[in-house]
Amino acid sequence: MGTGDGGVFLSQQLVFRILGQLVVNAGERTISVGGARQRTVLAMLLLSPDRVVSVDSLIKAVWQGSPPSTSRNQIAICVSGLRKTFESEANVDDLIVTAHPGYILATGDHVVDSLEFEEEVRRGRELIRRGQAAEAGAVLESALNLWRGPALDGINGAEEGAATLDELRLDAYEELAGLRLQLGQHRSLIGELAGLVKEHPLREQARAHLILAHYRSGRRAEALEVFREARQLLVEELGIEPGPALQELHDQVLRDAPELTVRHIAAPTVSLPAQLPAGGAAFTGRVAQLALLDGLLDERRGHAPLAVGAISGVSGVGKTALAVHWAHQVAEQFPDGQLFADLRGYDEHDDPTAASAVLDRFLRALGVPGPQVPTDPNERAALYRSVLGSRRVLILLDNAASYQQVRLLMPGNGRCCVLITGRDALDGLTGDYAVRRIGLNVMNQDEAIRLLRKVAGEERIAADPAGAELLSQLCDRLPLALRIAGARLAAKPHWSVRTLVNRLSDQRLRLDELSQGDQGVRAGFRLSYRALPPAAARMYRRLGLLAVPDFTSWVGAAVLDTDPATAETLIEQLVDAQLLEVVTGETDGAIRYRFQDLLRLFGWECAQAEETEEERDAALDRAFGAWLSLADAAHRRAHGGDYTIIHGPAPRLPLPEEMVDDLLADPMAWFESERAAIVAVVEQASRTDRSAQAWDLTMSSSTLFSTHNYLEDWRTCARHALEAARRTGDRIGEAAMLQSLGSLEIYQSRYAAAEAWLNPAQQLFDEQGEEHGLALVRRNLALCGRFRGELGPALRHAEEALRGFRKVGDLMSESYVLGLMAQIELECGRVREGIILSAEAVSMSRAAGFLRGEAQNTYRLAEAQMRNGEPARAAEHCRTALGLSRVEGDTVGEVFALRGLGEALWRQELLDDAQSCLQDALRVAEELADRFLQARIRVDLGVILVARGDGEGAGMLDRARAVFTDLGADAWQRRVGRLGDAARTAGPGSPVPVAELARLLDN
Secondary structure, eight states: OOBOGGGOBOOOOEEEEOSSSOEEEETTEEEOOOSHHHHHHHHHHHHSTTSOEEHHHHHHHHHTTOOOTTHHHHHHHHHHHHHHHHHHHHOOOSSEEEETTEEEEOOTTOEEHHHHHHHHHHHHHHHHHTTOHHHHHHHHHHHHTTOOSSTTTTOTTOHHHHHHHHHHHHHHHHHHHHHHHHTTOHHHHHHHHHHHHHHSTTOHHHHHHHHHHHHHTTOHHHHHHHHHHHHHHIIIIISOOOOHHHHHHHHHHHTTOGGGSGGGOOOOOOOOOBOOOOOOTTOOOOHHHHHHHHHHHHHOOBSSOOEEEEEEOOTTSOHHHHHHHHHHHHGGGOTTOEEEEEOOTTOSSSOOOOHHHHHHHHHHHTTOOGGGSOSSHHHHHHHHHHHTTTOOOEEEEESOOOHHHHGGGOOSSBTSEEEEEESSOOGGGBTTBEEEEEEOOOOOHHHHHHHHHHHHOHHHHHTOHHHHHHHHHHTTTOHHHHHHHHHHHHHOTTOOHHHHHHHHHSTTTHHHHTEETTEEHHHHHHHHHHTSOHHHHHHHHHHTTOOOSOBOHHHHHHHHTSOHHHHHHHHHHHHHTTSSEEEEOTTTOOEEEEOOHHHHHHHHHHHHHHSOHHHHHHHHHHHHHHHHHHHHHHHHHHHTSSOSOOOOSOOOOOOOHHHHHHHTSSHHHHHHHHHHHHHHHHHHHHHTTOHHHHHHHHHHHHHHHHHTTOHHHHHHHHHHHHHHHHHHTOHHHHHHHHHHHHHHHHHTTOHHHHHHHHHHHHHHHHHHTOHHHHHHHHHHHHHHHHHHTOHHHHHHHHHHHHHHHHHHTOHHHHHHHHHHHHHHHHHTTOHHHHHHHHHHHHHHHHHHTOHHHHHHHHHHHHHHHHHTTOHHHHHHHHHHHHHHHHHHTOHHHHHHHHHHHHHHHHHTTOHHHHHHHHHHHHHHHHHHTOHHHHHHHHHHHHHHHHHTTOTHHHHHHHHHHHHHHHHTOHHHHHHHHHHHHHHHHHOTTOOOOHHHHHHHHHO
């Protein structure tokens, strides 16, 4: 190992030999690579030098279908071991690079003999093209001399890649044999070719060379026997006749054709097309997609179906860039050339390119003289397949509009590879070919930033990373939009990233900024839009009016005022045109659809241009009316009736009863699936001064917001709707949203803040004569009074609310208020009255079919029984409340029930069980960020510690008391103060009796 100045070790060039057994050399030394797994991993990396090899591929190679659960860790250990070996033996520390989703062996200045072989073969073929047969033969012979045996001999798991290399070796030998025949060396070839044919009896090219060598050596009978054996073998084993070339050679031998003699063989004029367009200098990312395309090389075996890659996606997503980049990466693996055609499937000015015209160009590029190109398209296609029959060519068909356009351009053998790009999926390919489909989506965030850096400049983007992230989001992470944005920054050095962000933030101008005359984002979208049938185009632009993140097909039925089946058909046409994406609902797995933002903006632009204002407003009203109808129905089904909320004059859209039943089979699941859309609808309705729709939908959706603890969504909707109500003079809506915001504050135990919302709501409802709304506000004011310990005023508010609910027939709210009154009675020391009211509340909730209310009131009954000295019965009721809450998916109710159960257990002196239950409750309560509930649980845990004589108990009680003080919960502050005093009086190590702790808590 060499050293530099000061004795520092210099890295050495490594030479990897895989054309035979795996050998690694550093200078004159052979480096020993570890065990079998490390050798397999290294072999797999060497088979794809300078390209990502996924961890999944390495796992498959190492364990061949039966990996252990620790396989990923073991692969990482193997890679680490290889890195250490090369660093210690050759001071090379940058050979194996981690790159998602696997690793890259970066060759740099190192040597891989397979790459040397491929380069020499390429040089030889170039000399053949120039007609320099002798020189070409010498180069090919030099390339073949690099082989020392079968590729990666003895390495398990790398058989597929090794087979590909062995195939390349045979191809090169057959080409060398052809040159030697041309040079008159037929006699010396017979023995070599006979051995090759014996080893590979199905290779027709080798047999053809052997037939010709026999014939030129005066062995006509042996030549015919070679053909006879070939035909017998092919018919018996494969059920096919020999190929056209072999049959033609057989006929020539039979008639002693003069062209078989050496003196009539002219220097070959093989045409090697290299038609790939230049790759983009700014290409970046798409690692997973490139790895999928690499799979086409694995499937290209000559006897397999033709390997086809089909890349589909919306305009501007980078289909062509990906295809061209990959094609350049693998071009050397297609020694007979690369063909390219832009089929113009979506050109605004020209018709799609006919397959016949492409065939004419391709045949000429492959060396067929113009006069010999047939005029009939089918005859052209047949000749095209014949010319490609023994060649290995990569064919890139860009911008295909349909399968019909590419059908005649498909080769007839599996030695070639076809790559097709288009906006449609080209379903016709399925069945006849080994198709790898790649639905190309927008870039991920990291890829988008890297693309901006390449186009706009590294320093420019690095100077404002937050601005760059915003810019990529405004560009939808669409490669075309990112390139245009980056180019604009590069052309405007006086602009900051934020300058362009501000210009793109106005959605009315965004597409203008990302379009350049007839080019750019808008132009590409227009081509897809222009190809839509009229009904699908109308669906697209009306859906573009909605500012929702995703939607289901019934939304399309609403905006178009049609039936659900027709709407779904039209929406699927938009999916096929790459104008909509299909997503799976996170909660219910249902099919949903979404726009990329730029595509939605283009749809919105089309609606402004092609729809009247009345048509646009009507479409939005129908859509919002459909959400209202379903939210109302979901609320009624979840609560057993139209309880706990009020409604306004917003119009509903009648929906088919069967569809409603199907959608709302689980009403809370429907709310969950539509949550993000509902928030967006409320915001859009508020922004467009549709106050009634906004606040009414917020009221109905509060069921979801409260049950599943979506407090920020609740606040967002209520605030937007409140602003719209105030702006439009909607006094009932204003009061409803004030009441809703007050409820939200109570839900978070912020009672003083709640009253600030509730007092003006009470006044407004009273002025408008809205009795139901007034009862809801008074119920909430009763909760606030009870929390502060003002039990008299709280009871009066509750009694007034009860009268209001009974007057309007709100059974659920009536049962809730009964439970609240029971709690107030308990806290006033009237335990019997509390138990009676709690039992009545449970019965009423059960009769109304309100499971959540039944759970809440059952919990209150349990609290009453604990105060009455019946902790065992209280524990049973807490378990019932826990089961009901879990059925409803009510996380908050579940925590309350767990807390109550924990208290009931410690009151029975089951301290270990109580502690376990309360710790479960605390874990969930901390996720809910409910400080009051957390403090209640810590009181119970503190009581358990004090009952055991643990000195930590007093400290825990003091911390809970501080929370109650901060929240203004005076009654609880006093109770916990008494418990803390008792703990300190007893002192550490002196347990306080459970009965005494229960008495102090109850008084």
